[in-house]
Amino acid sequence: MHSPIIQLDNLCYRYPNTEHNALNGINLVVDKGSFVGFTGPTGAGKTTLIKSLNGIVPHFVGGTLTGLVLLNGKATTSLTTAEIGRMVGTVLDDPEAQIICLDVEQELAFGLENYGVPPAEMEQRMKEALACVGIAHLFGRSTAALSGGQKQRLAIAAVLAMRPEVLILDEPTSELDPLGSEEVFRVLKQLQVEHGMTILVTEQKTDLLARYCDQLIILREGEVVLSGTPRQVFQHPDIFNFGVALPEVTELARRYYPSAVPPLTLEEGVQFCRSLILSSGGQ
Numbered sequence: 001m002h003s004p005i006i007q008l009d010n011l012c013y014r015y016p017n018t019e020h021n022a023l024n025g026i027n028l029v030v031d032k033g034s035f036v037g038f039t040g041p042t043g044a045g046k047t048t049l050i051k052s053l054n055g056i057v058p059h060f061v062g063g064t065l066t067g068l069v070l071l072n073g074k075a076t077t078s079l080t081t082a083e084i085g086r087m088v089g090t091v092l093d094d095p096e097a098q099i100i101c102l103d104v105e106q107e108l109a110f111g112l113e114n115y116g117v118p119p120a121e122m123e124q125r126m127k128e129a130l131a132c133v134g135i136a137h138l139f140g141r142s143t144a145a146l147s148g149g150q151k152q153r154l155a156i157a158a159v160l161a162m163r164p165e166v167l168i169l170d171e172p173t174s175e176l177d178p179l180g181s182e183e184v185f186r187v188l189k190q191l192q193v194e195h196g197m198t199i200l201v202t203e204q205k206t207d208l209l210a211r212y213c214d215q216l217i218i219l220r221e222g223e224v225v226l227s228g229t230p231r232q233v234f235q236h237p238d239i240f241n242f243g244v245a246l247p248e249v250t251e252l253a254r255r256y257y258p259s260a261v262p263p264l265t266l267e268e269g270v271q272f273c274r275s276l277i278l279s280s281g282g283q
């Protein structure tokens with residue numbers, strides 16, 4: 001059964017001292033335990049949308065918000081940022097900026113101390129969070145010695161230790177190479193599947209979104225222009241109009257075989273080529 005954890009109802013938002021809405025009439029339902037990806041060209045409103053979900057907009061930034069952002073049925077404008085923070089954990093796009101302590105243990109303890117979690121429970125939560133993202137062996141290490149992928153995992157673990165229901169990540173792979181990017185998405189999928197977390201992620205690497213998301217949303221100029229499963233979105237006749245790069249294998253198939261059902265992954269691409277060869281009489 002579907003149970004919505006986030007609902008946006010005709011959300012419009014304008015930053016202070018600006019003349020245009022950064023978000024314009026956004027309607028969205030996110031089910032508990034789903035994995036939702038957001039993409040779109042620069043300035044489309046992806047970060048602003050995330051900020052409206054974790055309360056930075058409008059609580060810290062001000063501006064004019066109309067419509068509704070509901071978390072578990074409650075409007076964010078009626079909740080304090082601390083109440084929102086207990087439901088929604090956010091990982092910024094730059095782990096270097098998010099990691100502020102000298103070692104891994106301190107980094108994890110920081111948020112928990114601020115929340116007044118008792119010391120005995122803190123250690124258990126810290127170890128659990130590190131294990132969740134596969135870096136239990138880094139407990140006590142210096143944060144300066146971590147690789148980019150490890151830093152991103154630590155940033156996720158620090159948020160997980162707070163046990164939010166929803167995890168939101170803004171371009172979590174922007175500083176990572178393809179292997180590190182895959183690593184982060186694999187961890188996110190595991191959090192969704194094994195821990196039932198709701199995951200929302202903004203990302204430009206559409207091949208990752210195609211493979212990992214249940215729902216994909218394309219934003220442009222503050223509006224949702226396409227929404228559906230990755231397959232529905234990448235097969236949509238208008239997909240080339242929105243300034244979004246398709247997964248390479250999908251783009252090739254769509255450009256050269258526009259009437260065929262396009263592949264989304266490399267494995268599907270191989271299958272696609274095989275069937276083309278067979279249908280042209282090859283071996």
Ligand SMILES: Nc1ncnc2c1ncn2[C@@H]1O[C@H](COP(=O)(O)OP(=O)(O)OP(=O)(O)O)[C@@H](O)[C@H]1O
Pocket residue numbers: 015016018022040041042043044045046047048049
């Ligand atoms: N603090 C701010 N004050 C005023 N306008 C802002 C502010 N932050 C963003 N904007 C504007 O809001 C719009 C949406 O920006 P936003 O950063 O949400 O887009 P984005 O899709 O995340 O872009 P990018 O991919 O470049 O990060 C843009 O027109 C941007 O210039």
